[in-house]
Amino acid sequence: MSDSRRKQSGGAGADTFESELARLEAIVEELQDDSVELDAALRLFEEGVRRLRAVTSRLASAEAKIKLLTEDEDGFGLADFDA
Amino acid sequence: MRARRGPPGRRSGADRSPELFLDPTFALANAEPADYAPLEPNGVATPEAVFDAPGESAATAIPVAALTEAARDVVEGAFPRLWVIGEVTDFKRHRNGHWYFCLKDAESSIRCVVWSRDQRRIPAPPDEGMLVTVLGQLTVYPARGEMQLVVTAMEAEGDGLTRKAIKRILARLEADGLLAPERKRALPRFPRRIAVVTSPDGAAIRDIAAVTRRRSPSVEIVVVAAAVQGDNAPDELCAALDLLARWGDCDVAIIGRGGGAREDLRAFNNERVVRAVAALPMPVISAVGHEIDMTLCDLVADLRAATPSVAAEAAVPVHAEVVASIVALRDELILVTRRRLDSARLRVDTARRAAAVAGTRAIERKRSRIEMVGGRLHALSPLATLARGYAVARGEDGVARPRAAAFTVGERFELLMHDGVVGAHADDVRVGETLGEI
Numbered sequence: 001m002s003d004s005r006r007k008q009s010g011g012a013g014a015d016t017f018e019s020e021l022a023r024l025e026a027i028v029e030e031l032q033d034d035s036v037e038l039d040a041a042l043r044l045f046e047e048g049v050r051r052l053r054a055v056t057s058r059l060a061s062a063e064a065k066i067k068l069l070t071e072d073e074d075g076f077g078l079a080d081f082d083a
Numbered sequence: 084m085r086a087r088r089g090p091p092g093r094r095s096g097a098d099r100s101p102e103l104f105l106d107p108t109f110a111l112a113n114a115e116p117a118d119y120a121p122l123e124p125n126g127v128a129t130p131e132a133v134f135d136a137p138g139e140s141a142a143t144a145i146p147v148a149a150l151t152e153a154a155r156d157v158v159e160g161a162f163p164r165l166w167v168i169g170e171v172t173d174f175k176r177h178r179n180g181h182w183y184f185c186l187k188d189a190e191s192s193i194r195c196v197v198w199s200r201d202q203r204r205i206p207a208p209p210d211e212g213m214l215v216t217v218l219g220q221l222t223v224y225p226a227r228g229e230m231q232l233v234v235t236a237m238e239a240e241g242d243g244l245t246r247k248a249i250k251r252i253l254a255r256l257e258a259d260g261l262l263a264p265e266r267k268r269a270l271p272r273f274p275r276r277i278a279v280v281t282s283p284d285g286a287a288i289r290d291i292a293a294v295t296r297r298r299s300p301s302v303e304i305v306v307v308a309a310a311v312q313g314d315n316a317p318d319e320l321c322a323a324l325d326l327l328a329r330w331g332d333c334d335v336a337i338i339g340r341g342g343g344a345r346e347d348l349r350a351f352n353n354e355r356v357v358r359a360v361a362a363l364p365m366p367v368i369s370a371v372g373h374e375i376d377m378t379l380c381d382l383v384a385d386l387r388a389a390t391p392s393v394a395a396e397a398a399v400p401v402h403a404e405v406v407a408s409i410v411a412l413r414d415e416l417i418l419v420t421r422r423r424l425d426s427a428r429l430r431v432d433t434a435r436r437a438a439a440v441a442g443t444r445a446i447e448r449k450r451s452r453i454e455m456v457g458g459r460l461h462a463l464s465p466l467a468t469l470a471r472g473y474a475v476a477r478g479e480d481g482v483a484r485p486r487a488a489a490f491t492v493g494e495r496f497e498l499l500m501h502d503g504v505v506g507a508h509a510d511d512v513r514v515g516e517t518l519g520e521i
Contacts, residue, residue, distance in 0.1 A: 048416045064304065069308075069326060069327065071326055076329075
């Protein structure tokens, strides 16, 4: 049994890779709007840089192993799986 | 084999217990047809037949139940389960849940029953007049003494029953809106974790793993194990789909089974399985059908893939493309921010120039206003009134005398003029005599 137990995070959780990238795209779009206050624009840029770092580091992670979804009285678990 | 007659030795009729005759297992039970030859071929009882066997004489008459049950045992023993072909007539679904019908051809008919517990293996109840092939055990229905075929499997010409069952489920899915095109969800463009509902030792998971490793090695695969064919498949698939739905921690799911020739797709047309697929909280790709055969599972999934490999290609983007789109996003972020800063600088400059111009104008406006207010103040001052030739009378007590009545005769007072003061004496005071009356 792997120790990377995860509790249910409600599906498309707050910070999935997908949602990080979607937020990035929204930031770029927002920045194209000149009516955004300058300090708000700079905050958006900083957030964008932060999210870029996050997705880049997640992309760089090593080859993923195949896991087997299990459930027992402790909740859900991901066991190693040999294909 | 049980002895057909009593043990050797004389026994009186009184020794025969009546219960023994009521017990249907007595003597005849589990017997084989050969046992029912009551007499030796020559018709003479064997020497050891010291008393008549059950049913051999009026004195040993057997109850009907013993006969029908014995007959049942004989018939069941004589016939293995057989496939029988015939036409369905008089189909009735009894309120106890069992199906009753007759199977007939031009010459004969036989009563058939399908116990409710055996019906789940039959795709749909047959139609009246349908030509079916049934797998059944021939038996005797003791209550009527009739032969009856206990059916446990049924097939109709050209998959008729399966097609009928699928049509019925399809209509229910349609009615519940599960086939509506607007239900189809878009697949995530950048999944990090995909769940695969399949057999852990099938070809599907190996194919999906191979494609994923080639395209995006860092994408995680989580197997949710279930049998994909056989009697347990629907239950196991439902359990796996339920587990996956409750866990929910993946971006996209694939429900798949390995390729091959003609295979058993029944589990993927099972209504419970199909509804569980439709209820998954994440987008799902179905890779269970064939090129030709669609399953109901394919119809409710967000995407149908011909094979598990194709499903993996649809689910998992090529790593380099993901990197490229992230780089593009980074460049775009820098570009728009720079543009935003440039435009902000431009606006600051413009605003400063505008402020300078506006400032000058404001001061001029203020000055002219002060002059105007000053003029009005001047006009309202008593000094200006005096300048126009009016005077203020003031008593020796220094108090102004604004009314005639304020004067006393003989009093001295002063007249304050624009350019000086005049001493004066009140000779007489005529209150009420005003300018209007002069």
